[in-house]
Amino acid sequence: MLIRRKAIEIVAKSLDSKDIAVSANGFISRDLHEVHDRKSNFYMIGSMGLASSIGLGLALKKPSKRIYVFDGDGNILMNLGSLVTIGSEKPKNLVHVVFDNSSHESTGGQPTNSASVKIDELAKASNYRVFKTYTKVKLEQILKKIKSQRGPILLLVKVERNKYVSKRIEIEPTLIKTRFMKAVSS
Amino acid sequence: MKEEIQRKVFDYLSKNGIENFVGVPDSTLKYFVDQGLKKKTVMIATREEEAIGIATGMSLSKSPSLVFMQNAGFANSLSTITSLVELYQIPLIFLIGWRGYLKNDAPEHAKIGAIQSKLIDALGLESQILADRNWKKSCNWALSKIRSKKFCVLVIRREFVD
Numbered sequence: 001m002l003i004r005r006k007a008i009e010i011v012a013k014s015l016d017s018k019d020i021a022v023s024a025n026g027f028i029s030r031d032l033h034e035v036h037d038r039k040s041n042f043y044m045i046g047s048m049g050l051a052s053s054i055g056l057g058l059a060l061k062k063p064s065k066r067i068y069v070f071d072g073d074g075n076i077l078m079n080l081g082s083l084v085t086i087g088s089e090k091p092k093n094l095v096h097v098v099f100d101n102s103s104h105e106s107t108g109g110q111p112t113n114s115a116s117v118k119i120d121e122l123a124k125a126s127n128y129r130v131f132k133t134y135t136k137v138k139l140e141q142i143l144k145k146i147k148s149q150r151g152p153i154l155l156l157v158k159v160e161r162n163k164y165v166s167k168r169i170e171i172e173p174t175l176i177k178t179r180f181m182k183a184v185s186s
Numbered sequence: 187m188k189e190e191i192q193r194k195v196f197d198y199l200s201k202n203g204i205e206n207f208v209g210v211p212d213s214t215l216k217y218f219v220d221q222g223l224k225k226k227t228v229m230i231a232t233r234e235e236e237a238i239g240i241a242t243g244m245s246l247s248k249s250p251s252l253v254f255m256q257n258a259g260f261a262n263s264l265s266t267i268t269s270l271v272e273l274y275q276i277p278l279i280f281l282i283g284w285r286g287y288l289k290n291d292a293p294e295h296a297k298i299g300a301i302q303s304k305l306i307d308a309l310g311l312e313s314q315i316l317a318d319r320n321w322k323k324s325c326n327w328a329l330s331k332i333r334s335k336k337f338c339v340l341v342i343r344r345e346f347v348d
Contacts, residue, residue, distance in 0.1 A: 022243075042246065046269025050239035053231075057208075057243020057251075081232025085240070089229075177274045181246055 001134045003162040004099050005031045008070060010136065011097055011157075012036035014143040015068060020058060020184050023070035024051040026106030028099060030166035032070055039183035043169050043176050049078035052086065052096055059091035059151075062184065066093050066147075073100040073114035080122065086152050087126030094151040096128070101159045109161060123154035134158035187342050191318050192217035195325060199252065200227065202329050204279065206244045208237045209254035214283030214344040219254065234259030235266040242276050250332050254281040257295075257302045267309055271337055279328045280311070280339045287343040295344075306339055313339035 002010075008031045015021065021041045023029040029043040042058075044051050055069035076082070076098055086094065102115040120130045129149060131142045139157060146153050169176075187195075196207075196218050207222045208229045222228030231237035234255045241251040255263070260282050271278060285291060286299015306313050312331070314324045324340060331338040 044270070046273055047235070047239065047266045050235060050242075050266065050270065053236045053239025054243040054246070057206075057240040057245075058247055059243075061244050061247035061249045079233075079236055079239075081236055082239075085229075085231055085236065173273045174275050177246070177276070181248065184246070185248065 001158065001160045002136055002139070003164070004028070004101060004105070004159040005035065005162065005164060005166060006136075007099055007139065007157045007159050008032055009035040010139055011068065011070065011143060014140070016066070019066045019068060020062065021068045021070060022051050022055045022058065024048070024072050024075040026072065027166060028070050028072050028075075030169060033169045034166040039179045042180045043171075045169060045173065049075050049082075051075060052082045053079065055094060055096065056082070056086050056089060056091060058184075059094040060089060063093060065184065066095060067091075069094070069096045071096060071098045073098060073102060073119060074104045074112045076119060077112055077114065083123055083126040083128070087128060090127060091152055092150045095146060095153045095155065096123075097155045097157060099157050099159050101161050103161060105161055120154065120156045123156075128152045128154040130154045130156070132156040132158070187316070187345070188318055189217040191321055193221040195316065195321055196221035198322065198325050199329070200225070202325070203250050203332070204252050204329075205249045206241060206251040207254065208241045208244075208251060209281070210234050210237060210256065210259050212254070212256040212283035212285070213348065214256070214285060214342055215254055215281065218281070234263045238263055238266045238271065238278070241278055242270060245276050245278060250277070252279040252281055256283045257285050257298050260302070261298055261305070264305070264309070267311070272309070275335070276337060277332050277335045278337045279332060280337070282339060282341050284341050284343045288345065288347060291344065291347055311337070311339045313341055316340045316342050
């Protein structure tokens with residue numbers, strides 16, 4: 001099984017230069033920043049649960065770009081209604097990646113309930129096209145395949161917990177925003 | 187607020203650059219939301235925080251947005267306002283229905299109605315009351331905030347009990 005940081009690196013490095021990324025708060029944003037910082041990454045450092053909603057807003061307004069949401073199980077479980085709204089709006093250009101370690105790793109590894117309720121089945125019921133993996137080889141295959149597929153896509157990546165902690169993002173939030181808006185406006 | 191004025195408010199904001207109206211319905215804002223539903227420019231979210239998230243994504247795409255909600259939903263949204271909208275300085279108009287404005291409103295509206303103005307102040311949000319007589323002036327104020335990339339609050343008082 002992959003660790004989260006490695007899985008995030010594989011997904012991030014599969015993105016084309018024009019693709020947009022939005023990442024969930026906690027270790028997911030920290031990892032993304034550390035492994036593949038880009039101006040077109042929107043690091044959501046607060047407002048837990050809302051990365052997929054921000055991604056939806058971007059996807060609807062930027063139909064010619066692909067939006068990748070880097071989400072976690074704890075994050076999506078906090079905003080399950082987002083699956084329903086995304087499944088109703090059906091943005092073709094939205095790829096919702098959930099890195100699932102069945103825990104709130106950023107706060108000390110407390111359990112989430114994604115071990116007993118299947119997030120991929122919830123997404124399927126919400127009109128997503130769903131992929132699931134826990135290996136590097138299959139993850140790379142899926143990432144290639146989905147480039148030509150219509151969204152909304154949910155990619156559930158089961159990951160292991162690991163002691164490595166990426167450093168905090170030191171870019172000012174307003175700078176994260178302004179450089180992001182500039183990078184995605186072209 | 188009268189039905190006719192609520193519809194005018196929607197049309198006026200829409201004509202003057204607000205492209206997205208995302209939120210959770212309130213009977214206080216019924217005709218405003220209905221006007222948007224008719225024109226298919228309203229998106230109903232499952233919760234207010236989600237609505238703010240979606241509108242933030244739209245705003246990051248340079249598409250001016252308004253989020254509408256009851257004051258119950260405003261209370262739900264406090265952390266989203268502080269750790270997303272204020273932290274990143276996201277331009278948005280919040281339109282909030284002031285439930286519990288009347289003393290004889292339903293009991294579940296009483297407490298939030300009593301503290302709503304204090305909460306808005308505590309968050310450091312600039313706000314104006316949107317009423318039948320001054321609606322255009324308040325709309326212009328909110329539009330000027332959005333144009334200067336700021337967020338602000340418009341409040342509609344619930345002046346009926348059903």
